Amino acid sequence: MTTSSSSEPSTMATLFPNFRDQEVQSAVKNLLTYSLVILIVPLASMFLLKQFFFEGLLGVSANDALTYSAIIAVVLVHVVLGIWLFAATKQEDRKKRENKQD
Amino acid sequence: MSTDTKQIIADALLKNEQAMYGPFFGSLGVTSAMAFAAAGSAYGTAKAGTGIASMAVARPDLVMKAIIPVVMAGIVAIYGLVVAVIVSGKVEPAGANYTINNAFSQFAGGLVCGLCGLGAGYAIGIAGDAGVRALSQQPRMFVGMILILIFAEVLGLYGMIVALILGAT
Numbered sequence: 001m002t003t004s005s006s007s008e009p010s011t012m013a014t015l016f017p018n019f020r021d022q023e024v025q026s027a028v029k030n031l032l033t034y035s036l037v038i039l040i041v042p043l044a045s046m047f048l049l050k051q052f053f054f055e056g057l058l059g060v061s062a063n064d065a066l067t068y069s070a071i072i073a074v075v076l077v078h079v080v081l082g083i084w085l086f087a088a089t090k091q092e093d094r095k096k097r098e099n100k101q102d
Numbered sequence: 103m104s105t106d107t108k109q110i111i112a113d114a115l116l117k118n119e120q121a122m123y124g125p126f127f128g129s130l131g132v133t134s135a136m137a138f139a140a141a142g143s144a145y146g147t148a149k150a151g152t153g154i155a156s157m158a159v160a161r162p163d164l165v166m167k168a169i170i171p172v173v174m175a176g177i178v179a180i181y182g183l184v185v186a187v188i189v190s191g192k193v194e195p196a197g198a199n200y201t202i203n204n205a206f207s208q209f210a211g212g213l214v215c216g217l218c219g220l221g222a223g224y225a226i227g228i229a230g231d232a233g234v235r236a237l238s239q240q241p242r243m244f245v246g247m248i249l250i251l252i253f254a255e256v257l258g259l260y261g262m263i264v265a266l267i268l269g270a271t
Contacts, residue, residue, distance in 0.1 A: 023163065031166055038173060042180050046187070066191050067266065070184040074262070077177055081170075085248065088167045 030087065038080050046073035120196045124205035128193035131205075131212025132186045135265065138216025139182020139258070142223025146175030149227030150234065157238035167244055168237060171230025174255050178219045178226065181262040185215040189269045211268035218261020225254035 046069050054065035150171035158165055189208050194200045233247030 027163065027166060031169065034166075038176070046184070063188075063191055066188050070188055071266075074180065074184060074259075077180055081173060081177065084170070084173065088170070089244070091166060 027091075030091070034080075034084050034087070038077065038084070041080055042073040042077045045076050046070055049073070119201050119203075120198065121202050122196050124196040124200055124202045125193050127202070127205040127209040128189065128200075131208040131210070131269075132190045132193065133212070134209075134216040135189065135212035135219075136182045136186040136216070138213075139185075139219030139223070140179050142220035142258075143175045143179035143182075144223070146178065146223035146225075146227035146230065147172050150175060150230035153231035153234040157234050161238040164237060164241070168234040170248065171226055171234065171251055174230070174251050175223055175226050177255060178223050178258045181258050182215060182219050185212065185262055185265045185269065188266070192269065207268045211265035214268065215261045215265035218264075219258045222254055222256075222258030222261075225257065226251055229254055 049069035049072055050062075050065045054060045054068055055062065058065075060068065154165070154168045154172070157168060189212055192204070192208065196202075196205075229250045230247070233243065233250065236243045237247060
């Protein structure tokens, strides 16, 4: 699967040497997705929940709303971490099974 | 004691209770929560990062598992951020509803969250470094490494809980 026919390597190829490799591609995609999710989820949930859910819908005072949304944000971060762990172990299991079938 | 003297003493007590340096301690609590937690998180990220860099040379396919210490160190910084944001919303000019009692408990809350985060970040860094190096040679080490990291990270969570209780009063 040597698709890099051009003489000069593209920037993507220098960043990831086997970028066209299926396994490398899925690993990079997974890593990128989960990294973005774990960065964005706590911050977004904290401020959006405070603004629109607790203050907007339930009418809680600003300080209490901040505390509640902070607790929910911390819980959500651990949920994402749990999903990350699950994905990491599942990936390994799948690889093992494929190796057995060969 | 005349009523005049009593009045003077009561005024002085009230003035000391609502001292103007109160917000200084509240803001110091905000700063210490964020700064110490970020310092611990930075140390954990850097220490685990060197381990990941050296193990990924041999086993680049394990990077999804090996990056977990870095993620956990990042979560410690989120604890600090959460406490800093909450406490900073409660710092106001000194007055009847912001006495030095509030200020000192916010200072204590910020300090406890920050220092617990510092300790947790150190533990995550050192255990994560050794863990990912072991992971490249024995993949079954993964569960053990995760358990160690969870126990290290829970220390930061304890600090955050105490800080929330202190800051909420």
